[in-house]
Amino acid sequence: MGVFMIYLTIYSDFVWVAIAAYFCGCFNGAVIVSKYILRNDIRNHGSGNAGLTNFYRTFGGFLTLVVILCDVLKAVIAIRIGIWAAGNFDPRVMPDFPLTAEQTFHYLNLFKYWAGLWCLLGHMFPCMFHFKGGKGILSGGTIAIMIDWRIALVVWGGFLVLAVVTKYVSLGSCWAGASFPFATWVVYHDAALLALSIVIGGLILYMHRGNIHRLLTGTENRFSLHKKA
Numbered sequence: 001m002g003v004f005m006i007y008l009t010i011y012s013d014f015v016w017v018a019i020a021a022y023f024c025g026c027f028n029g030a031v032i033v034s035k036y037i038l039r040n041d042i043r044n045h046g047s048g049n050a051g052l053t054n055f056y057r058t059f060g061g062f063l064t065l066v067v068i069l070c071d072v073l074k075a076v077i078a079i080r081i082g083i084w085a086a087g088n089f090d091p092r093v094m095p096d097f098p099l100t101a102e103q104t105f106h107y108l109n110l111f112k113y114w115a116g117l118w119c120l121l122g123h124m125f126p127c128m129f130h131f132k133g134g135k136g137i138l139s140g141g142t143i144a145i146m147i148d149w150r151i152a153l154v155v156w157g158g159f160l161v162l163a164v165v166t167k168y169v170s171l172g173s174c175w176a177g178a179s180f181p182f183a184t185w186v187v188y189h190d191a192a193l194l195a196l197s198i199v200i201g202g203l204i205l206y207m208h209r210g211n212i213h214r215l216l217t218g219t220e221n222r223f224s225l226h227k228k229a
Contacts, residue, residue, distance in 0.1 A: 053137075178201060
């Protein structure tokens, strides 16, 4: 296989992984359950966000678990697609383009982050739901777990502490978005992964811009295990 064909394979893999991961992300549990099972679109209630917190506050009940399952599974599938694509760079598969163990590990992580980014984009801006989706915390947290347990420990640890102590889920979410790039750099020291993590973390913070404003003005709602009537 020539060098041109090798790079063509690389770029084409990035394209189809992005497409597949994006459509995985579009499978929004909150919208699907509320719109097609409850016949009451979650985006017409509360904050108007198609996410887990707004769904629980609005509907509560067993179907909240279905929303959780959907948002977790789609992230797992998206990352697994990235892992499968990275396998194409295995020296045993491409003997004329041998990679060192370090390079193989780099491509594996690169595809994980790439798939995770596009899964979140699908979750936040689903094309089949008028580009109005969720804020990506549950799916993003699942992606962090799939990428590296050390990064997940930083992201989830801070999220849980802040959410439990302050009762502000959005504050924990902002920690998750802000800490993700720092954790990535500490674990990998890789510029490409850092760049992707900044985009992912930036998207999380961007989707919580309204929450950030309310936190600063003291008007943010605290989370309660009891849904609103």
